[in-house]
Amino acid sequence: MIFRHTRLIMGTALLAVALPAVPAMAQDADEARIKKLEAEVRALQRKVFPGGDGRYFEPQIDSSAPVTTTSSSPASTTAVTDILARLDALEASLQRLTGQVEVNSNAVRDLESRLAALESGAAPAVAADNLLPDEQPLPAAAGPAPTPPPAPAASGPSAQRLAAVQAIAKPQTDDPGDDEYSYGFRLWNAGFYPEAQQQLAMFVEKYPRHPRATYGRNLLGRAYLDDGKPREAAPWFLKNYQEDRNAERAPDSLLYLAESMIALGDTNRACIALAEFGETYPAIAAGRLSNQYEANRKKVTCN
Incomplete structure (x- = not known):
């Protein structure tokens, strides 16, 4: 019986020696688990080797309390399961967000292409060879506002038209x-x-x-x-x-x-x-x- 518990303690010690190779955060978490295991081993030793004089260990638990078996495996499994579930949820949310971003980006590109088509030619594109002598390309929509061309001097408004305009x-x-x-x-x-x-x-x-x-x-x-x-x-x-x-x-x-x-x-x-x-x-x-x-x-x- 003593040999078996001694193997438990030695196994725990070997585990503690092997832990420094892992990252700092993981080592801290495992350190806490090891301390918990060591405390449980000491409590088990007190249960196996009771002594009223306390020569083995200083009493830390009530021997009259019911003995409960503690296992870190279910807790670890539950924690890992929770983490995986949260990761799955995050990945699903990320996929939905990515899909929405792609839809919005396509809509914006479509709108921009339409506006570019309108801006590039408020009037239809005409080959230079087909332009009439009095035709000029339209000014760019983003540039200065177009102004109406002045009326030819030889064809000014008639007196009757001037009178009608002045009547307004x-x-x-x-x-x-x-x-x-x-x-x-x-x-x-x-x-x-x-x-x-x-x-x-x-x-x-x-x-x-x-x-x-x-x-x-x-x-x-x-x-x-x-x-x-x-x-x-x-x-x-x-x-x-x-x-x-x-x-x-x-x-x-x-x-x-x-x-x-x-x-x-x-x-x-x-x-x-x-x-x-x-x-x-x-x-x-x-x-x-x-x-x-x-x-x-x-x-x-x-x-």
């Missing part, structure tokens, strides 16, 4: 910016498109941060579109949409951009603008602008 009163309120926009609107509403173009271009240049600026840029594009100039209209619609997509007339401009592309025969960019409109403004596409949206969709065949 310009508002006079305490908001000069709103007065300039309202005057441009009145010119456009009366069908004086060149005059409206000049007035609205002046307004958006002078008051770019005015609450009516989104209305002004959109109406300036419409003044060109209604005047039969979709090439000049398209950059204004694109600029208004890019300036602030949450602005009041941003959805209108995106839809009119598609209409300008349709007028220019550019089905590809028209479809891109229509798809962007439907995805970005689903409520408006089904509500306020539903008739115009559906009418434009019927004009083109999109893949």
Whole structure:
């Protein structure tokens, strides 16, 4: 019996000698377990070699208490199982997060490619050999805002037209910016498109941060579109949409951009603008602008 317990103590000592080879944190954990095992061995020795004089060991446990067998194996197994379960949960969460990141990244790349397609050509690409003498490439949407070309001196407005334009009163309120926009609107509403173009271009240049600026840029594009100039209209619609997509007339401009592309025969960019409109403004596409949206969709065949 003594020999068997002596082997227990020697085995414990050998285990303690072998432990320094493991990392510091693991060694500390094993050191605690070894101390616990040594304490249990000493308690077992007291149980096997009882002595009232205490000559073997100083009493540390109550001999009257029921003996419980302690095993580190189940505890270790439970701890390892818990760690593996937590690792599995972390890996599953990481996989879900990775998948979500990939989905979001693909959506962002798709949106960026669409915008790049719109920015690269608010008007259709035309070979240099096919350009007419009076045609010029559209200015880049990110550059300075386009200005209406001056009217030829030999073909100035008639006296009758000047009188009709002068008959349109310009508002006079305490908001000069709103007065300039309202005057441009009145010119456009009366069908004086060149005059409206000049007035609205002046307004958006002078008051770019005015609450009516989104209305002004959109109406300036419409003044060109209604005047039969979709090439000049398209950059204004694109600029208004890019300036602030949450602005009041941003959805209108995106839809009119598609209409300008349709007028220019550019089905590809028209479809891109229509798809962007439907995805970005689903409520408006089904509500306020539903008739115009559906009418434009019927004009083109999109893949």
